[in-house]
Amino acid sequence: EVKLVESGGGLVQPGRSLKLSCAASGFNFNDYWMGWVRQAPGKGLEWIGEINKDSSTINYTPSLKDKFTISRDNAQNTLYLQMSKLGSEDTAIYYCARAPGLRRDYWGQGVMVTVSS
Amino acid sequence: DIVMTQSPFSLAVSEGEMVTINCKSSQSLLSSGNQKNYLAWYQQKPGQSPKLLIYYASTRQSGVPDRFIGSGSGTDFTLTISDVQAEDLADYYCLQHYSYHTFGAGTKLELK
Numbered sequence: 001e002v003k004l005v006e007s008g009g010g011l012v013q014p015g016r017s018l019k020l021s022c023a024a025s026g027f028n029f030n031d032y033w034m035g036w037v038r039q040a041p042g043k044g045l046e047w048i049g050e051i052n053k054d055s056s057t058i059n060y061t062p063s064l065k066d067k068f069t070i071s072r073d074n075a076q077n078t079l080y081l082q083m084s085k086l087g088s089e090d091t092a093i094y095y096c097a098r099a100p101g102l103r104r105d106y107w108g109q110g111v112m113v114t115v116s117s
Numbered sequence: 118d119i120v121m122t123q124s125p126f127s128l129a130v131s132e133g134e135m136v137t138i139n140c141k142s143s144q145s146l147l148s149s150g151n152q153k154n155y156l157a158w159y160q161q162k163p164g165q166s167p168k169l170l171i172y173y174a175s176t177r178q179s180g181v182p183d184r185f186i187g188s189g190s191g192t193d194f195t196l197t198i199s200d201v202q203a204e205d206l207a208d209y210y211c212l213q214h215y216s217y218h219t220f221g222a223g224t225k226l227e228l229k
Contacts, residue, residue, distance in 0.1 A: 035218070037167075044223040045159075045167060045210050059217050062118060095166060101157035101214040103178070107166040 002026040004096050004108035011114045014087055022079040022096030022108055030054075030074040035100045036081045038092040039110075046092075048081070050100075086115045119143050119213050123221025129229040130201050138196045138224045140211035145191045146174075148215065155215035158187055158196045162207045170209075171196065203228070 008020040022034070035050035049060035051070045058070050067090070069082040079096050093110040100107075120143040130136050146154045154174035159167040169178045171187035174194055184205075186197040198205055206228060211221040 037220075044208075045161075045212075045220045047212075047218040047220055050218065061217070061219075100218065101155070101169070101212050102172055103176075105157075105169040105172070105178070107168075109166055 002098075002106050004098065004106060006094060006096055006108045006111035009094065009111035009113045011116060012086055013117050014115055016086055017082070017084045018086060018113060020081040020083070020094055020096075020111060020113070022081075024077045024079065024098070027098070029072075029077040032098050032104065034072060034079045035097045036068070036070060036079075037095045037097060037100070037107075038090075039095070040089075040092040043092075048094075051079070083113070086113075088115050091115050119146075119216050119219050121211055121213055121219050121221040123211055123224060125224060126222070127225040127227060129227045131229045132201055132203055134201050135197065135199045136201055136226065138198075138209050138211075140189075140194045140196075140221045142192045142194075142213055142215075144216075146194075146213050146215040147191050154190050154194070155213060156187075156189070156194050157212045157214065158185075159210045159212060160205075160207045161210065167210065198226075201226070 003025045005023045012018050036048040049070050051058045071080045095110045096108045098106040122141045124139050146156050156174040158171040161167040170181050175187045184199045188195050209224045213219050
């Protein structure tokens with residue numbers, strides 16, 4: 001069974017950093033591009049970025065490039081999202097996704113990040 | 118950057134009706150290499166992750182009812198839901214992945 005399980009979310013103070021993880025199982029993790037998407041409360045989906053199979057290509061939405069760093073550990077079947085200088089506008093559910101937009105598309109359940117003092 | 122303009126913002130329908138949701142991209146999503154449009158449609162119900170309905174603009178994902186139809190090419194795309202059911206009430210998003218990725222703003226499908 002394919003599973004993507006995000007973790008690492010929670011309440012964080014403005015200006016701080018946070019690192020999210022996405023644990024993959026049930027498929028060959030290193031065969032797939034992976035991505036991160038977020039959704040602020042009551043708002044639409046926002047693409048954050050993606051990483052290719054061997055981490056040689058990482059693309060970000062330009063407006064978020066300076067805030068987020070995507071990485072992966074194929075040996076651990078885990079995708080990461082490092083977030084820095086967090087502000088209230090970063091409060092959202094963060095989803096990891098496998099091959100988004102394609103036949104093998106699969107999403108995790110998401111993890112909530114709340115930025116507040 | 119490719120901008121996706123999705124309309125309408127919301128739609129009120131009765132069961133059994135047909136609805137159309139539109140997405141227009143600021144540049145063509147058609148690949149000259151494989152003649153595929155890099156456009157997907159998602160459905161999201163409250164409290165759930167997005168679910169892929171359509172990929173390559175018109176290919177229905179496995180298990181998706183055939184009342185969901187994707188069409189269009191180049192810059193103009195449509196998701197048609199024929200014979201709307203109560204279970205179809207959700208938010209719908211288009212996603213371009215021709216050049217990086219961009220979502221449309223979403224369409225909320227509600228009961229009239």
